[in-house]
Amino acid sequence: MANIVIVGTQWGDEGKGKITDLLAEEADIVVRYQGGSNAGHTVRVGEEVFRLHHIPSGILYRGKLCLIADGMVVDPEVLKEEIENLIKRGISVEGLRISQNVHIVMPYHRILDGIWESRMGKGRIGTTGRGIGPCYADKAARIGIRMSDLLWEERLREKLLINLEEKNILISHYRPDLPLLKLEELLPRYLWLGDFLKPYIANTSLIIQSAMDKRKNILFEGAQGTLLDINYGTYPFVTSSHPIAGGVCIGAGIGPKKVDKIIGVCKAYITRVGEGPFPTEIKDGMGDYLRERGAEYGTTTGRPRRCGWLDLVALRHAVKVNGIDSLAITKLDVLSGLPKLKVCVAYKLEGREIEDFPMDANILSKCEPIYAEVKGWEKIEGAGDFSALPREAQEYLRMISSYAGVPISIVSIGARREQTLGWRSRGEGYLWDRIVVDTVD
Ligand code: IMP
Secondary structure: OOEEEEEEOOOOOOOHHHHHHHHHOOOOEEEEOOEOOOOOEEEEEOOEEEEEOOOOHHHHOOOOEEEEOOOEEEOHHHHHHHHHHHHHOOOOOOOEEEEOOOEEOOHHHHHHHHHHHHHHHHHOOOOOOOOHHHHHHHHHOOOOOEHHHHHOHHHHHHHHHHHHHHHHHHHHHHOOOOOOOOHHHHHHHHHHHHHHHHHHEEOHHHHHHHHHHOOOOEEEEOOOOHHHOOOOOOOOOOOOOOOOOOHHHHHHOOOHHHOOEEEEEEEOOEEEOOOOOOOOEOOOHHHHHHHHHOOOEOOOOOOEOEEEOEEHHHHHHHHHHHOOOEEEEEOHHHHOOOOEEEEEEEEEEOOEEEOOOOOOHHHHHHOEEEEEEEEOOOOOOOOOOHHHOOHHHHHHHHHHHHHHOOOEEEEEOOOOOOOEEOOOOOOOOOOOOOOOOOOOO
């Protein structure tokens, strides 16, 4: 029995979907605890590719209990489509449960997301445009609409009236080209969506707590990444939730002592989508090369991702603020064939060398990376043991582990489940309990 948290150590897009999918096999419950449809988790099963925005990747294992927990924000239109698409492709969603407390992303949140972005001009964040920030803002302002409100006509009407009055003033001021939002249209639509989602609505924290009492395996699947955390990321160029491991406690309703293992997912290089400082960004052809080789285009928006060399300063920050036990390194294969690789081991700030990650975006934008150069490797063939990797790839991993100060427990060398080191298929006896022990050394 163990409760494992999977978190992103970078700006999202580390390949958490694949790692969650692997570990989900032995989990009894998979839980998402923050974020919303801004996330796009890609999972490849055989020849099939699934893209999930709200629903935990565990849904691809038949009958697995998959929870959308209290810390998330849900766009019911997108979720409905996600459910229908899975059913159409023969995937059962009977294990899906949605917290009654999740906040609802409304059409006005998406509009306000665009308005806020255009008002900020050059300082814009480059959001996914999914209404995430405005929805969390309403949650904090205590005027948000929650999932359970969709089940009560009078309550929903009252809340919509209060919101529409204010939001329509803003929309008519900043976007006079758009029609005003009407209660007569929104109320029946969202009541209908509530009815559609009703079979899945539950008290998810109770489900988690009672599963813990029964000593079940629970997997918490983080979305986005540490550097996008609203407290510990590169504010204001962040998302509006807490992707770090601590987010599990407030987002799923469990105490900190209930978490057993925290796995940080770290891509062998680094990417960022949206605006904001990015010290190791590669602005020449090498960046384009990594983007094409690694298919670095947003799952949710299709935007090309900015690509850079691995940043160990940022990784150390992620290890500390999450309390990471071990790392899952992904996309190591993308670096194959490069004669030399650069790895950022410190920053230079106004003539000084620093090793701590500055969370102030202005300071970070002044940091220059100090690189170590390491030898590349020709290619990685098949999966096996760490010792089967080319010597230079092993060196690269050792360097990451040594700078991060934590072991590496999983290495992914391709999109498919079997292209993973440190993971054995069922039958050969895996690993849920041994996950941290099976390390590179
Ligand atoms: P928002 O979450 O849509 O408000 O966007 C805020 C910032 O987080 C932007 O830079 C987005 O590009 C980034 N972001 C949000 N979700 C993801 C994700 O799943 N992967 C990578 N970046 C993300």
